[in-house]
């Protein structure tokens with residue numbers, strides 16, 4: 051089975067055939083570093099993080115490049131506002147961006163080029179466009195002449211006449227056509243600038259991305275991603291610059307664009323002043339909740355942000371965590387029963403099928419919404435089987451439940467969601483060993499074992515109505531960042547971390 055991707059360029063779903071077998075080259079437009087990112091920006095980075103993770107899971111060797119635009123009008127304005135240099139502003143917000151990406155549990159791209167470190171390559175590309183007659187210079191500015199490039203408009207599906215109809219009144223009269231865009235901007239006093247054949251100046255935004263993507267991925271590559279607002283003019287211009295200069299077509303085989311985040315039926319955008327910062331949301335919610343909120347809608351569709359929607363996602367996530375917890379708990383129970391052959395057979399099949407169903411959903415243009423549907427359906431089956439097995443646990447049933455749990459954790463981690471069942475013991479404080487020894491008069495070497503013994507000790511104490519011991523254990527564990535919740539399946543332990 052092959053992956054199908056909706057390609058903005060052809061406006062249809064196409065079979066995904068990378069240029070080189072088994073390898074994928076992918077570029078995503080990164081941030082202009084002049085401010086903290088909001089959740090509208092974050093959706094793009096999470097959407098393509100999932101694409102990246104899934105392609106790797108399907109055994110592709112993926113080279114993922116995401117740039118940093120660290121020279122721009124917005125950065126210059128911000129520097130003036132904050133009384134810092136443009137360099138200081140860029141550094142400050144690059145650091146903040148990385149913090150937010152880590153906070154969202156996005157995997158870093160392999161290459162993260164910065165515009166200011168590629169000025170020479172940009173100057174070379176502009177020289178190439180001038181030599182080939184696609185660009186012209188006026189007073190130290192260089193413009194791309196849109197009319198000279200035949201394919202202009204092929205990505206956005208706009209005809210040139212149509213684009214002209216929307217021209218603004220205030221156009222630069224030095225341009226041959228109002229649609230022409232800047233490749234190089236002559237320096238204004240106090241702005242960062244570099245020396246060039248056209249005098250001091252700096253590159254335009256569009257040339258940054260076509261130059262940095264082709265430097266690391268070649269003149270033609272597989273996937274280019276970004277938000278839908280970048281289709282025109284940014285990506286349209288990238289195609290024009292790249293294909294005009296190299297003569298190679300297509301510059302990019304598959305163009306992918308994610309939908310907006312809306313808030314109260316309006317697009318979330320800095321210019322509209324209705325933004326919610328990633329760092330604000332991450333103070334209130336687990337990153338897994340925010341990720342699950344994004345991926346519960348297909349990446350191309352708009353998504354509505356509201357606290358209620360986040361709360362709904364948070365409780366759905368809790369269902370998955372509870373399922374894992376319940377199986378972990380059951381795994382400690384003793385074997386009493388024998389298999390009911392038909393039920394075991396049926397559940398075996400459920401476990402075998404889930405991966406195929408998950409692939410089918412994700413292969414269909416990375417449909418994370420249906421992939422999550424597959425996962426929740428699977429968890430429903432797991433819970434049913436668990437409930438039946440509880441009364442009469444057999445060896446086979448226990449093994450199957452553990453296998454199902456691992457499958458769940460594996461598949462959801464492809465979407466970047468951690469159910470946190472495996473590694474946690476390493477993070478437990480060492481003091482847990484001492485506490486267990488003190489309370490239970492028994493030496494432990496394994497932190498997980500010490501925790502289990504304490505939980506069992508507490509349950510025993512509660513059964514014997516020895517409330518003092520039960521409370522001591524609870525308080526000691528609380529002090530070590532373990533939260534205890536008593537549920538019908540037993541005591542649920544959540545490690546809050548140090």
Ligand SMILES: [Zn+2]
Pocket residue numbers: 078079080259284
């Ligand atoms: Zn870009």
